[in-house]
Amino acid sequence: MNSIITAIVAFGAIGLAIGIILSIAAKVFEVNTDPKIGEVLDNLPGANCGGCGFAGCSACAEAIVKGEASVNACPSIDESSLSRIASIMGTEAEKTRKLVACVMCSGSNDVTVKKYEFDGTKSCLEINALNNGDKMCNFACLGYGDCVEVCKFDAITLHNTLASVDKDKCASCGMCVSVCPRNIIKLIPYDSKVYVRCSSEDKGAAMKAKCSVGCIGCGICAKNCPEEAIMVIDNHAVINQEKCVGCGICVEKCPKKIIETA
Numbered sequence: 001m002n003s004i005i006t007a008i009v010a011f012g013a014i015g016l017a018i019g020i021i022l023s024i025a026a027k028v029f030e031v032n033t034d035p036k037i038g039e040v041l042d043n044l045p046g047a048n049c050g051g052c053g054f055a056g057c058s059a060c061a062e063a064i065v066k067g068e069a070s071v072n073a074c075p076s077i078d079e080s081s082l083s084r085i086a087s088i089m090g091t092e093a094e095k096t097r098k099l100v101a102c103v104m105c106s107g108s109n110d111v112t113v114k115k116y117e118f119d120g121t122k123s124c125l126e127i128n129a130l131n132n133g134d135k136m137c138n139f140a141c142l143g144y145g146d147c148v149e150v151c152k153f154d155a156i157t158l159h160n161t162l163a164s165v166d167k168d169k170c171a172s173c174g175m176c177v178s179v180c181p182r183n184i185i186k187l188i189p190y191d192s193k194v195y196v197r198c199s200s201e202d203k204g205a206a207m208k209a210k211c212s213v214g215c216i217g218c219g220i221c222a223k224n225c226p227e228e229a230i231m232v233i234d235n236h237a238v239i240n241q242e243k244c245v246g247c248g249i250c251v252e253k254c255p256k257k258i259i260e261t262a
Helices: 004-030 034-040 057-066 079-090 122-130 146-150 174-181 204-210 221-224 247-251
Strands: 098-104 156-158 163-165 184-187 194-196 231-232 236-239 257-262
Touching: 034 079, 079 231, 098 163, 122 146, 146 156, 146 174, 174 184, 194 236, 221 231, 221 247, 247 257
Parallel strands: none
Antiparallel strands: 098 184, 156 163, 194 257, 231 236
């Protein structure tokens, strides 16, 4: 009986000693967290999309409070939340122009020529590595949904192997831009009036042989633009959104109807 009591006392003493050591260690190694980090975090979207360049919203909040990132660091934040973060940090938020993702392609299956039919893994990245994709146009949306998978805001859908972005859902995090192997998803101003839904750099004749709706670089839009807001670069029309006033003349004049109203 005495041995049992001795063992119980010994274990109790050991437990007490361990508890004291852990308590002291906790005090010694305690990390004082700035309460502002939690306040800033409460005003971030919480999607952990990585569009800010940090591992997630917590890391972004910490960087903002430490002065390692601006209060505008999160590209997905709304104006009211941004204003609150600026207030927490005792500063003013920089005025920024809201951006949204746009798929610069109209090459769905019914208007593009296919190289082959593919029954394997449905991944844009993998099929792009296989003979540069299954569509003849090397600038066409492959339509296997890698962008859909990474979008945490459900802003992208697929229809007939063509991705499309709902600009009112888009948080401009840029994840779809980074994952697209064709580099045909671009961030454009939310208030853009018109845009060109084509990224092809092929000359007109070659484009016509691959896609019935692709830009042929004819320059009719540029010649008719009263604001000189359009240039033909690398065989396709490019709109300078800073100059564009949204008159719609280019939309009307385009023979391929590839310039659309935003």
